[in-house]
Amino acid sequence: MSAPSDRLTRALSLLDSLEPGAPERVQDNLDAFHPDTAELVLGYAFADVLGRDGIDLKTREMMTIAMLAAMGTAQGQLEFHMRAAMNTGVSREEIVEIVLQVSVYAGVPACMNAITAAKKAFEAAGKA
Amino acid sequence: MSAPSDRLTRALSLLDSLEPGAPERVQDNLDAFHPDTAELVLGYAFADVLGRDGIDLKTREMMTIAMLAAMGTAQGQLEFHMRAAMNTGVSREEIVEIVLQVSVYAGVPACMNAITAAKKAFEAAGKA
Amino acid sequence: MSAPSDRLTRALSLLDSLEPGAPERVQDNLDAFHPDTAELVLGYAFADVLGRDGIDLKTREMMTIAMLAAMGTAQGQLEFHMRAAMNTGVSREEIVEIVLQVSVYAGVPACMNAITAAKKAFEAAGKA
Amino acid sequence: MSAPSDRLTRALSLLDSLEPGAPERVQDNLDAFHPDTAELVLGYAFADVLGRDGIDLKTREMMTIAMLAAMGTAQGQLEFHMRAAMNTGVSREEIVEIVLQVSVYAGVPACMNAITAAKKAFEAAGKA
Amino acid sequence: MSAPSDRLTRALSLLDSLEPGAPERVQDNLDAFHPDTAELVLGYAFADVLGRDGIDLKTREMMTIAMLAAMGTAQGQLEFHMRAAMNTGVSREEIVEIVLQVSVYAGVPACMNAITAAKKAFEAAGKA
């Protein structure tokens, strides 16, 4: 494996601030699929977009939780970002408010799925 | 028409802070459908949920924009909340960042639709 | 053009009960795309599935409205089925209830889009 | 814990008619998330909307199944409402028809997921 | 059980070319739900539509994978069609490209779910 690009390095650094230890796990998962994936997908998501200035990472995670819960198609990633949100300073009270707001824009089933994800994140945080 | 409930009054007050003048227009629209709608739907959305403490209205609007853009099924309401977001203090730079973040979680077509909505909101704000 | 199959004839007959005059308009639209489309798509939808016994057409239209409103991706077809629902005996009061129920399962924006469609159907029915 | 509001009491009563014993389980789940959730979410869904007159509960459950199956984002809740539908008088034959109708409006994969949920509900009903 | 119709026979034959052995398993699953389902759903999907000329089966499977991954509501069926795609001649390299393209049109979470499905299909193919 060649040295990671500067772009990938920045992406993995942001991912590490979302969940310490995640970069190695996520990169191994993507490398086992295809060696270009980490550079392409993480590079775009975390270096090109989420690493931009203009909105702080905590607020970005609040929006990510809201979007994933509203879309309802990525429960595992919603759980990850619930934990990541807490790691960037989102409080439990704020997560409760986000989840309730989801019920307004995406309906009660989306809210219920988000409650399930949030409870797992709260439990994981309680153990840490 | 009887006097609006305290709950509806609070809902309409929040709606007015999203866009001055919107309450009358929205309530007329809903009353023409069925007289219970404003109390039920606006009451739930704006008095019961969005009017809660815990997250300020500006951040709530940022999440609403992100959700509506990611879902991609309510372009007119996305345009409304783009304007509402600016009325609650979201800057153009922040809207740009939200729209780019949408591309990561919901794809480029959702981002492009959000750009269309944002440009209309920017233009409306320029005229105001 | 050859004579329509028995399956297509049954499909068009059901479509005519949804909205008198619709079969000719819909078939012309589909024929202009490809001559197999009416047989395939209308045959499946209206002869094979919706024409089955077990649930009456009125209740089927109530479910169709609910689904289209919840999915939020076919506003024109939602408007058609709002009218069709009324033609099969769904009352305005029942449409109001369906639309409010959509807000629970798919959120307020989906409900608002359904209100727009319902108001058009109510207006069309008023003119008829 | 203070006494439940009249609104929550009505919501839980309707939920009990959907599945005997569900209210305690659901409320415990929601209370463990945040004590306001049951009042807000169940109050809106079951007391404010689904408990309204105008459409009987059996027909409402038929529409709920259709919507959840068409949206495809809440398989667990679809299973619950398959059971609830049967508890409010929806027959197995009617569930079959709903599931087939879903294939028309939301496609075969949504229909297949609904078949999986329906078979679980049929099995649970067979054991009861 | 009566003899399968010619239409169902053609549908099951196409299904067998997607995954040897699948027809019996799928038909048993559908028959246990309702005896009309296989004829209706498989007949429509595989005999009426996918068995048509004009696009070869390999390219059809590439589009099916892309659609299911983009919609994000049928992970089990996405896994099936990942294997089916490989059985109709889609290479691992091509699956990688499809999955990356999904990230553009449906976002990174949809792409990540597709990677999970693809890795399972690659592993199953490695064991075969």
Add this chain to the structure above:
Amino acid sequence: MSAPSDRLTRALSLLDSLEPGAPERVQDNLDAFHPDTAELVLGYAFADVLGRDGIDLKTREMMTIAMLAAMGTAQGQLEFHMRAAMNTGVSREEIVEIVLQVSVYAGVPACMNAITAAKKAFEAAGKA
């Protein structure tokens, strides 16, 4: 405006092969939103992903059409890619087949919306 990066140049070149003249129009639209958008979004979509080897552009456009039609949230972009597909060698017969296949995986309303888009593309091609 500084000179476009090599990445953006490659993206715009691919976009020009989708529809001659599109690059200038699209870039103007994106620049009017924010000067970073073209580089970020078009760079990712067209240079990083769609410009990769492994699948020819014609087949990629077939998948893009299928995805956009199945998702149902970007009708304008579906129309663009219907035209682009024809510009990369997709025949009208193939577009018909794609649209019919969409009905299987995403339902008849998605298919009907795709028919509308396809007919506009056919008409535009007839005028060219």
